[in-house]
Amino acid sequence: MRPMLATKGDVVPTGDEWSHEVKWDGVRMLADVADGAERARLTTRNGNDATIAWPDVSPAPMDGRDLLVDGEIIGINDAGVPDFAVIQERMHVRSATTAARLAKAVPATFMVFDVMRLDGRDLTSLPLAERREILQGLDLGGWQVPPTYDDGAMLRDATLAQGLEGIVSKRLTSTYQPGVRSKAWLKFAHRHRFSFVVGGWRPQEGTKDRLAALLVGEPTADGLLYRGRVGSGISGAASRLLGAQLGGRALDASPFADDVPAVDARGTFWVEPFLVVDVDSLNKMPISRLRQPSYRGIRTDIDAADLLEG
Incomplete structure (x- = not known):
């Protein structure tokens, strides 16, 4: 049930x-x-x-x-x-x-x-x-x-x-x-906390595999729309957990239906859009681009389809 x-x-x-x-x-x-x-x-x-x-x-x-x-x-x-x-x-x-x-x-x-x-x-x-x-x-x-x-x-x-x-x-x-x-x-x-789908990740500067930021999007009828890059709140433990979840799910191209700004796309590793994460931000709905976002955690209890349904 x-x-x-x-x-x-x-x-x-x-x-x-x-x-x-x-x-x-x-x-x-x-x-x-x-x-x-x-x-x-x-x-x-x-x-x-x-x-x-x-x-x-x-x-x-x-x-x-x-x-x-x-x-x-x-x-x-x-x-x-x-x-x-x-x-x-x-x-x-x-x-x-x-x-x-x-x-x-x-x-x-x-x-x-x-x-x-x-x-x-x-x-x-x-x-x-x-x-x-x-x-x-x-x-x-x-x-x-x-x-x-x-x-x-x-x-x-x-x-x-x-x-x-x-x-x-x-x-x-x-x-x-x-x-x-x-x-x-x-x-x-009450809280300005939102769930998004991960479409890519960026490594810490000077490394190739230490996940330091996520590129996240909102599932819509027009596809996964880019909402921003989230780096704040990703601790060492969170970085390892996210890396383990995203391992083996790489894509050759962006999964976002719209354009990702070059400053965010540069150095990004694209991934299948399956992982849902919670993000705190200064935004209120509707969101076009996240303001001062902070990563809060992975949501394995919901998936991208749940977000599309509302």
Whole structure:
């Protein structure tokens, strides 16, 4: 199953037919507990099995009672705020030993906001209000069920003041539609953080293989359009991780549908446009060229097609 997705909203809705939640800056995850299982099977929003990467999240609650839930895995930064950058290294782990070590050093929390199956019963056709009532009646142990709020405007102001990512507003009558981007769920983000697709990389000056900057673009109906070069925020560890992801994916020519300025194209190694990364910048939408961008991390939980859909 793929998770239900929210649409970008313009105005926070009001009225009794809506509820509002904090938008967490983490990794979307479905947790599926087969009846009697000791551990949940964790899958990302694009269907990848991520169980091995999260040994602190995967233990099944309620003695392995049959369950399927939707939520977000988060990590807390030094300021006490959920921050994707804290846990982005853990997303790519495929070694149980490494995952166990990182779980101790960088603990994660699973914030559960929906339930789609319980004791073999499919709940997806129930309205959100009923699913939430069922969810709040469960004892999920270390998994947390965050509260919902009636006043979306108040929550948006509060999350902005607290440095949180934003809010999600959901229609209480909405059924759970796997894999559908629905206008019954609306998302409102505070941060100027965007996801782009990598189309090329540039080495550090004086080297041939030390990745120091990315050339990124936005998938559109007209192809991958160039949005800028990102070098800030790429540490030594990030450089090695990016290099490993891009290895073996070289192209002879630019994958961008439009022209890349010569100052950016000079010395660039072009790559297949498959890798999605998060970038912070001073921009607001729409973006033609990034302003003072900073690399934040790789997004293996989404792909280029997801960005084209919005």
